[in-house]
Amino acid sequence: MKSQLIIKTSKILKDYSKHTNNIVIYADKSLKISPLAKDLLKTIGLDLKKISAGVQFLGQVGQHLDFLSPANIKAKRVLILGSASSKEEKENIPNEFQVIGGILAKLLVSLKQENVTIILENKTPQQIAKIAAGLRLAHYKFDKYKTKKSPAKTPNKLSVTFHVKEKSSTNKAIADEMAIVEGSLFARDLVNEPPNILGPVQFAKKASDLSTLGVEVEILTPTELKKLKMGALMAVGQGSVRPARLAIMRWNGGKKNDKPIAFIGKGVVFDTGGISIKPAGSMEDMKGDMGGAAAVIGLVKTLALRKAKLNIVAVIGLVENMPDGNAYRPGDIITSMSGQTIEVINTDAEGRLVLADALHYTKERFNPKIMIDLATLTGAVMVGLGQEYAGLFSNDDALAKKLFEAGQNSDEKLWRLPLNKAYDKLIDSRFADMKNTGGRYGGAITAAQFLQRFVGDIPWAHLDIAGTGFATKPNEINNSWASGFGVAVLDRFLRDNYEG
Ligand code: BES
Ligand code: MN
Ligand code: ZN
Numbered sequence: 333m334k335s336q337l338i339i340k341t342s343k344i345l346k347d348y349s350k351h352t353n354n355i356v357i358y359a360d361k362s363l364k365i366s367p368l369a370k371d372l373l374k375t376i377g378l379d380l381k382k383i384s385a386g387v388q389f390l391g392q393v394g395q396h397l398d399f400l401s402p403a404n405i406k407a408k409r410v411l412i413l414g415s416a417s418s419k420e421e422k423e424n425i426p427n428e429f430q431v432i433g434g435i436l437a438k439l440l441v442s443l444k445q446e447n448v449t450i451i452l453e454n455k456t457p458q459q460i461a462k463i464a465a466g467l468r469l470a471h472y473k474f475d476k477y478k479t480k481k482s483p484a485k486t487p488n489k490l491s492v493t494f495h496v497k498e499k500s501s502t503n504k505a506i507a508d509e510m511a512i513v514e515g516s517l518f519a520r521d522l523v524n525e526p527p528n529i530l531g532p533v534q535f536a537k538k539a540s541d542l543s544t545l546g547v548e549v550e551i552l553t554p555t556e557l558k559k560l561k562m563g564a565l566m567a568v569g570q571g572s573v574r575p576a577r578l579a580i581m582r583w584n585g586g587k588k589n590d591k592p593i594a595f596i597g598k599g600v601v602f603d604t605g606g607i608s609i610k611p612a613g614s615m616e617d618m619k620g621d622m623g624g625a626a627a628v629i630g631l632v633k634t635l636a637l638r639k640a641k642l643n644i645v646a647v648i649g650l651v652e653n654m655p656d657g658n659a660y661r662p663g664d665i666i667t668s669m670s671g672q673t674i675e676v677i678n679t680d681a682e683g684r685l686v687l688a689d690a691l692h693y694t695k696e697r698f699n700p701k702i703m704i705d706l707a708t709l710t711g712a713v714m715v716g717l718g719q720e721y722a723g724l725f726s727n728d729d730a731l732a733k734k735l736f737e738a739g740q741n742s743d744e745k746l747w748r749l750p751l752n753k754a755y756d757k758l759i760d761s762r763f764a765d766m767k768n769t770g771g772r773y774g775g776a777i778t779a780a781q782f783l784q785r786f787v788g789d790i791p792w793a794h795l796d797i798a799g800t801g802f803a804t805k806p807n808e809i810n811n812s813w814a815s816g817f818g819v820a821v822l823d824r825f826l827r828d829n830y831e832g
Contacts, residue, residue, distance in 0.1 A: 337437075337471045338491040339464050341499050341506070344453045348372045353449040353493065354409040356436065361391045361416055366454035368495075376402035376410065392416050393428070394435055398443075411439070411448075427743045429459045433466020434808035440490055441471070449493045457505035460494055465509045467492060469809040472517055474524040508638055512823050515634030516816035522626040523802050523814030527602035527619040531574040532650035535599060535622065539579035539629055539648070545636035552578040560693065564668040564685040567676070569651035571606055571659025577650040578690065581632045586643035593642065593830065594700035595632075595822070596690045598683045598707035599625030599650040606653045606679030607661045620814060621683070623801030624706035625650065627818025634823050641831055647694045649686040653679070665764045669693060670786055673764035681768045683709045684782045691786040702731060703792045705783065706818050712775025713749075714799035721747040722817065723796035725780035731791050738825035744817050746795065755781045 345351060348368070357369035363380055365373070373380055378399065384390070389397050395414035402410050415432050440448060452460050471490065475481060496502045522530065522538065536551045543549050554575050557566055562578070569576035579599075582592070600621040604610060610618070625648035632646045660666070664676045666685070670692040674685065687705055694703060713723040724739075724746040726732035732748050739746035758770035758778050766785065770778025780794050800817040804810070 336489045337468055339467060339506070340491070340493045341496050341502050342493050343499055344368060344451070344495045344497060348407070348451070349375055349405045351449060352406045353447045354411070354445055355407045356411045356413060356448055356450040358415040358432075358452075358455075359389075359391045359412050360414075363389075363391050365412075366451060368451050368453050372405070372410070372451070375404050377404070378402070380412070390414070393432060396439060409445075413439070427462060427466075429462030430466035430469070430743070431808045433463035434470035435466075436463070437467045437470035437490075438808070440492070446489055447491045447493075449495055451495050453495065453497045455496075457496075457498060457502040460496055460502050461505035461509035464494070464506045465513045466809055468510065468513050469516065470811065472520060472810070472812055474521065474812050474814070477526070511634045511638035512820055514637055515630040515632075515819040515823070518633050519623075519626040519630030519816040519819055520812055520814040522629070523620045523623050523816070524812060525619070527652075530619075530622075531601050531652060532569070532577040532599070533574065535601060535625065535648075535650050536577040536579045539581055542581060542629070542632060542636060545633065546583075547632055547636050548582040548584070550580040552580070560669055561667070562669045562689040562693070563666045564674060565649050565651060565689040567660040567664065567666045568600070568606075568653050568682040568685050571654040571656035572652035574601075574652050578693070579629075579648045579650065581629070581646040583632060583635050583640065583642070583644040585635070585639055585641050590643050591701040592645045592698055593826070594694045594698055594703045595628045595644065595646045596687060596694055596703060596705040597625035597628035597646070597648040598622070598687055598705070598709065599648045600683060600686065601650060601652050603653045603680070603682065604655060606682060607655050607659050608679040609655050610680060617803055620802035621708050622650070623708045623797055623814070623817070624795075626814075627706045627797065627801070627816070627822070630816060630819040631822050634819055635826070640826065642826060645694065645698050645700060647690050649690040651682075651686055653682045668786070672766065672785060675761040675764040675767040677767045677769045681779070683707050684768060684779050687783055688786045691783060691792075695786075695788055695790055700790060703787055703790050704735075704795065704822070705792075706795045706797055708798040708801050709794075709796045710776045710779050710798055712779070713796040716749070716776060717747055717799060719799040719804050721745045722800045723776050723780075724748045724793060725751050725777070725796070726791075726793040727751060727784060727787070728791035728793070731793050734829050735793055735795075735821070735825055738821050738828060741828070742820040742824040744800070744821035746821065749777055749780070751777070751780055751784060
């Protein structure tokens with residue numbers, strides 16, 4: 333979808349009295365504003381301290397003052413926004429400036445602004461880039477299937493010009509930050525897309541399209557997947573008239589002999605539950621059951637856009653879980669690519685079957701340095717963590733710590749849950765090597781424990797994003813159903829630990 337938001341940078345002016353765009357300035361908690369903003373307020377004869385006292389404007393994030401028809405200048409409006417700068421507030425809002433940008437987008441849309449200038453001469457390129465990211469993330473809307481767009485609800489065309497001190501370094505910082513945003517919005521688009529439009533084939537095409545950015549892409553079809561003996565992944569897809577795909581994407585921006593870091597995504601384009609069919613209530617949400625695959629492909633896009641100096645492989649298993657005369661059933665025993673056999677207890681525990689083969693394949697073919705999978709895997713993780721944190725599981729403490737920290741720093745938060753041999757007996761099967769469910773207790777853990785049987789000795793982490801990938805409450809940077817969760821935290825994880 334074409335964005336209705338344009339963000340530009342421009343040099344600061346010496347005098348804003350003849351500037352025609354409406355103007356935004358920031359004030360922090362002590363009502364400190366930039367020197368240029370100070371001049372502007374002097375010109376219009378506004379005493380910020382005096383006015384603030386009357387209306388309790390404390391410069392907090394989320395607060396704003398709106399001046400219409402200010403005297404002595406051409407602009408018809410001056411907005412003063414809070415940008416908290418006290419230490420405690422900074423700690424509460426790790427991505428402070430992104431949040432500020434998001435709040436600004438919402439405000440400008442609600443005030444029906446079309447062209448505004450923000451005076452940012454006292455902010456760093458990184459801070460400004462975060463504001464740009466927040467603007468774009470918050471301005472995103474998925475309304476391509478509405479034939480009648482309600483003007484009140486549709487974001488207006490918005491052009492925001494940042495007046496900055498260092499234009500070229502700011503542009504560079506913005507481009508870098510926008511690579512992350514583009515990846516997140518790509519993931520949101522895919523998760524929002526309806527399941528009739530986005531089947532395995534169509535999703536695989538989205539992966540192929542990344543080749544224009546220099547990503548090497550291979551798509552495997554059922555003939556090849558059968559040859560590879562991916563019995564677990566294929567079982568899940570066999571009830572659908574839409575055949576499965578496995579998409580493999582490689583970004584080789586690192587040193588030639590550097591082992592790749594691998595990302596693996598659950599791409600169930602729709603999860604009816606299969607023969608163990610789900611209740612009708614909210615089943616439509618299961619169009620988002622490819623959220624893990626969407627985050628993985630979004631991350632690849634981000635890395636390609638910002639030409640990351642990393643070697644990455646990404647593998648996504650794309651299937652549809654349907655009930656049908658040909659569907660797999662409870663009681664079936666299937667043989668995974670690894671050779672391990674699985675007794676199917678519940679056809680609705682399908683994600684782990686898809687991932688089992690995708691993980692094994694990735695390990696065998698690429699021998700990666702690290703494997704990280706993302707999946708909307710269990711309702712149980714939502715029971716445990718709600719929609720604020722995604723579940724993090726790992727067989728490697730150092731890796732878990734890096735991911736946890738990336739979560740804290742990116743605002744896509746992760747919370748570690750245990751893996752332990754003791755849980756293994758819950759998924760031991762009477763008839764096969766294992767069964768695909770472990771009962772009601774610790775459902776997110778037994779699912780992770782299942783996956784662990786397919787990763788060998790490779791340092792591995794599993795992110796269960798069932799609670800965070802979609803249907804989250806709207807926040808400052810997202811008003812859409814899909815969140816794009818996973819792209820930002822993994823980009824952060826890679827930047828902080830494996831680049832530069
Ligand atoms: N895709 C679902 C998990 C899910 C539920 C994600 C709600 C997002 C929102 C998954 O395939 C599933 O059905 N899991 C079952 C596993 C159970 C049968 C062991 C679940 O969580 O109930
Ligand atoms: Mn399911
Ligand atoms: Zn599922």
